[in-house]
Amino acid sequence: MKSSPVLALVGNPNAGKSSLFNQLTGLRQKTGNFPGVTVDKKSGTWPMDAHTSATVVDLPGVYSIYPKSLDEQLVTDILANPAHPDYPDVAVVVVDASNLHRNLLLFTQVADLGVPTVLALNMLDVARQEGKEVNSVRLAMRLGVPVVRINARTGEGIDQIKKAVLGQIEEPTLPGKLFFDPADEVEGLIVDTKAQYQLDNNYLALQYLIQHDGFSFLNQQQRVGLDALIEKHQFSEPTFQANETITRYKRIAVVVAEAVTNQRPANQPTWSQKLDRVLLHPIWGYAIFAFILLLIFQAIFAWAQPFMDAIDTGVAWLNGQLKDNLPPGPLTDLLTDGILAGIGGILVFIPQIAFLFFLIALLEESGYMSRVMVIMDRIMRKFGLNGRSVVPLISGVACAVPAIMATRSIGTRRDRLITILxxxxxxxxxxxxxxxxxxxxxxxxxxxxxxxxxxxxALMGLYLLGLVSALLAAYVLKLVLRTKERGFFIMELPTFKLPRWNHVGLTVWESVRAFVWEAGRVILAISIILWVLASYGPGDALERVETQVRQQNPALADDELQNRIASERLEASYAGHFGHFIEPVIRPLGYDWKIGIALLSSFAAREVFVGTMATIYSIGDGGDDADTTVRERLRQERNPATGGPMYTPALAWSLLVFYVFAMMCMSTLAATRRETKSWVWPMVQLAYMMVLAYVSAFATYQLLT
Structure with a gap:
C-alpha cells in the first residue's frame, strides 16, 4: 500500500462533498490549480493511521461524467486517465440519501470506469424527515461496493469511511459486472477501440469514443483515429448516450426500490417544499429577497457603527500619542502621517466587512442563497445571461477575482465571456x-x-445600481456577441437547515483576514510611496514655499500658520505636481488634485482610496489636532475656490457613482486575462467601464451642482 494514496471526493452539487472534505482534512488544506488547467483545486492531507496519510482531492460537483462546462470536464479528464497525478486510488462518491435515485447515476458511471469506489450515504437525517429509510447493507449487496452511513456536517461516520477506504486500498473490490456495458450494443466498436488504445475497460473505451475531443491527455493523431472508428461503425454518440442514461435509471430504480422504504405519502410536501412555494414565487420571492437585502444593508450601518467609531478614535489617539512621544523628524512623520494614517483608513472598516460576510454566510448555510440563484435566473435570461451567471454575479459582491474564476461552470463560451466582462x-x-x-x-x-x-x-441603492448596470451591459454585449449556443441552468435545491456556526465563523475570519492582508500590503506600500512623494519636492521648492507663506502671513496665529504651510508644502511636492497635472481631466467631475492622487493610487486596489485620502490630509494638516479621525478630516476639508465644504453632496455622489462603475483593480484585469487567455478582453473591460464611470460621474456632478 502506498504511504500517500490519492482519495478523490466525487458527488453531485450540494451533496455534502465539501463538508466531508473539511471533516477529513481539517486545517491541513491547500488551494491551487489542477495540473495543466486553471480550475480551482482543493486538496488536503488526511492521516488515516500511523503509517498512511491520504491526499484528499475535492473534485468539482457534477451530475454525471458527461461534462457541460470546464470544471465538469476536469472530473472526467481525471477519472478516465490513470496517468493523471490526481487519479484516485479510491473514489468516495458522496450521495444525498434523500434523493438516491438521481445521485446513483454518477456513482454507477464512476464504478463502471473501474475506479475502486466507496459510497458515502450523506443527509440521512433529511431522508428520515421525508419519511425515507435507507438500508445500507442491502444497498451494499446490490451495488457490490462498501456503503458507509455518514453525516458530513457533524463528522459522524468518519471512522467507518477510513475503514472502508483502507480496505479498498489494500484489496480493491469492484462490482461483479458493469451497471451498463456498451459491448451489449456495439461490441465490435468497443473491441476495436480497446485493441487500438490498449484499454481493458469497456466503459472507458466508450468514453474515449464519446469524449475524445475534450480529453486533454489524447493527442491529435489519437483523436483522428477515434473519429475513424466512429465513422467505420456508424456510431451515433447522442443517441447512444441518451439510451445509456435511460438504461441506467431503470436499473437504479430497481436497486432503490429494494433498499429504500418510503413512509411519507407521495403527495405530502416537506416543510422545505412548503417554504419554496413562497420563496420561489414569481412575486413574493423577489419581494422577500429585496426585503432581506434591505435588512442586510441596514444592519451593516447600525451594528457596525459603534465598533467603527471605536477603531477610528483608537487609531487617531494612537497617532496623537506617537507624535507627542516620538522625536520629531522624517521617521516619525512617515510612521504617523504615512503608514498609520493609511492603514487606519482600512482597519476602521473591518466591522462592516465582518457583518457583511456574516450575513451572507448565514444565507448560504441556511440554503436560501440557492433559492436566490433560481429566482434571479428568470431575470438573467431576459438579458442574455445563462442562469449559471447568477453564481459569479452574487460572488462578485465579495470579490470580483474569485467571481470571474467561478464562470468556469458556465458551459457556453459567449455566456461565460459576457459574465466575465x-x-x-x-x-x-x-x-x-x-x-x-x-x-x-x-x-x-x-x-x-x-x-x-x-x-x-443609500448603500443598498449603490449595490442595486451596480446590479442594474451589469444586466444592461450584458444585454448590450448579447447583441454584439451573437451565437447560436444555448445555455442551461441546473441547480439542486438543498433543504433548509440551521447554519453551522463554526463554518460561519470560519467564513467571516477568512474573508476579513484576506481583506486586511491583501489590502494592508498594498496600502502599506502605497502609503510609504505616497508619503515620500507628498513630503518632498523638486529642488528647494518646499523650503521656498514655507518662507513665502511666513513672509505673506506675519499676523497669523501659530496653528493657522502651520496649517497654511503644510497645505502649501503638499501642493508644491511631487504628489502635488502630479495631482495638478491630471486635475484638468477630472475637474469637470468636481474633483481637485488631491482626489486625483487618490484616484490614481486606487488603481492598485479600490479600497486604497480611503487610505490615500487619510494620508494626504494627514500630511496636509500641520496643526496639533493629531487625534482627528479620518471622517472628520474629510468633513473639515475646504474648497479653496468657494471657501465652503469640499465634500458637497454633488461631489460625494459623483465619487460614489464613479466607483460603482470604475474598473480600478489590477487583480481583476489579471483574472480576466487568465480566464480569456487574451489581453483584448481585459482592455475592452477596462475601456468600457472607465468611460461609463467618467460619463456617469460627470452627469451626476453637473445635475446636483
Missing part, C-alpha cells in the same frame, strides 16, 4: 469603505418610518 460592475467588498465613508459625509443618519436608516437605503 460584467461581473466587476457588481459592488465588491473593496468598494464598501469608499461607499460608507462618503455616504456618512452627505447622507444624514436619520430613520424613515421609524425602521429604515437613510444611510442604509
Amino acid at each position: 460584467v461581473t466587476p460592475l457588481m459592488s465588491c467588498s473593496a468598494r464598501l469603505p469608499i461607499y460608507t465613508i462618503l455616504i456618512a459625509l452627505v447622507v444624514p443618519s436619520r430613520r424613515v418610518l421609524g425602521l429604515f436608516n437613510l444611510q442604509g437605503l
Whole structure:
C-alpha cells in the first residue's frame, strides 16, 4: 500500500462533498490549480493511521461524467486517465440519501470506469424527515461496493469511511459486472477501440469514443483515429448516450426500490417544499429577497457603527500619542502621517466587512442563497445571461477575482465571456469603505418610518445600481456577441437547515483576514510611496514655499500658520505636481488634485482610496489636532475656490457613482486575462467601464451642482 494514496471526493452539487472534505482534512488544506488547467483545486492531507496519510482531492460537483462546462470536464479528464497525478486510488462518491435515485447515476458511471469506489450515504437525517429509510447493507449487496452511513456536517461516520477506504486500498473490490456495458450494443466498436488504445475497460473505451475531443491527455493523431472508428461503425454518440442514461435509471430504480422504504405519502410536501412555494414565487420571492437585502444593508450601518467609531478614535489617539512621544523628524512623520494614517483608513472598516460576510454566510448555510440563484435566473435570461451567471454575479459582491474564476461552470463560451466582462460592475467588498465613508459625509443618519436608516437605503441603492448596470451591459454585449449556443441552468435545491456556526465563523475570519492582508500590503506600500512623494519636492521648492507663506502671513496665529504651510508644502511636492497635472481631466467631475492622487493610487486596489485620502490630509494638516479621525478630516476639508465644504453632496455622489462603475483593480484585469487567455478582453473591460464611470460621474456632478 502506498504511504500517500490519492482519495478523490466525487458527488453531485450540494451533496455534502465539501463538508466531508473539511471533516477529513481539517486545517491541513491547500488551494491551487489542477495540473495543466486553471480550475480551482482543493486538496488536503488526511492521516488515516500511523503509517498512511491520504491526499484528499475535492473534485468539482457534477451530475454525471458527461461534462457541460470546464470544471465538469476536469472530473472526467481525471477519472478516465490513470496517468493523471490526481487519479484516485479510491473514489468516495458522496450521495444525498434523500434523493438516491438521481445521485446513483454518477456513482454507477464512476464504478463502471473501474475506479475502486466507496459510497458515502450523506443527509440521512433529511431522508428520515421525508419519511425515507435507507438500508445500507442491502444497498451494499446490490451495488457490490462498501456503503458507509455518514453525516458530513457533524463528522459522524468518519471512522467507518477510513475503514472502508483502507480496505479498498489494500484489496480493491469492484462490482461483479458493469451497471451498463456498451459491448451489449456495439461490441465490435468497443473491441476495436480497446485493441487500438490498449484499454481493458469497456466503459472507458466508450468514453474515449464519446469524449475524445475534450480529453486533454489524447493527442491529435489519437483523436483522428477515434473519429475513424466512429465513422467505420456508424456510431451515433447522442443517441447512444441518451439510451445509456435511460438504461441506467431503470436499473437504479430497481436497486432503490429494494433498499429504500418510503413512509411519507407521495403527495405530502416537506416543510422545505412548503417554504419554496413562497420563496420561489414569481412575486413574493423577489419581494422577500429585496426585503432581506434591505435588512442586510441596514444592519451593516447600525451594528457596525459603534465598533467603527471605536477603531477610528483608537487609531487617531494612537497617532496623537506617537507624535507627542516620538522625536520629531522624517521617521516619525512617515510612521504617523504615512503608514498609520493609511492603514487606519482600512482597519476602521473591518466591522462592516465582518457583518457583511456574516450575513451572507448565514444565507448560504441556511440554503436560501440557492433559492436566490433560481429566482434571479428568470431575470438573467431576459438579458442574455445563462442562469449559471447568477453564481459569479452574487460572488462578485465579495470579490470580483474569485467571481470571474467561478464562470468556469458556465458551459457556453459567449455566456461565460459576457459574465466575465460584467461581473466587476457588481459592488465588491473593496468598494464598501469608499461607499460608507462618503455616504456618512452627505447622507444624514436619520430613520424613515421609524425602521429604515437613510444611510442604509443609500448603500443598498449603490449595490442595486451596480446590479442594474451589469444586466444592461450584458444585454448590450448579447447583441454584439451573437451565437447560436444555448445555455442551461441546473441547480439542486438543498433543504433548509440551521447554519453551522463554526463554518460561519470560519467564513467571516477568512474573508476579513484576506481583506486586511491583501489590502494592508498594498496600502502599506502605497502609503510609504505616497508619503515620500507628498513630503518632498523638486529642488528647494518646499523650503521656498514655507518662507513665502511666513513672509505673506506675519499676523497669523501659530496653528493657522502651520496649517497654511503644510497645505502649501503638499501642493508644491511631487504628489502635488502630479495631482495638478491630471486635475484638468477630472475637474469637470468636481474633483481637485488631491482626489486625483487618490484616484490614481486606487488603481492598485479600490479600497486604497480611503487610505490615500487619510494620508494626504494627514500630511496636509500641520496643526496639533493629531487625534482627528479620518471622517472628520474629510468633513473639515475646504474648497479653496468657494471657501465652503469640499465634500458637497454633488461631489460625494459623483465619487460614489464613479466607483460603482470604475474598473480600478489590477487583480481583476489579471483574472480576466487568465480566464480569456487574451489581453483584448481585459482592455475592452477596462475601456468600457472607465468611460461609463467618467460619463456617469460627470452627469451626476453637473445635475446636483
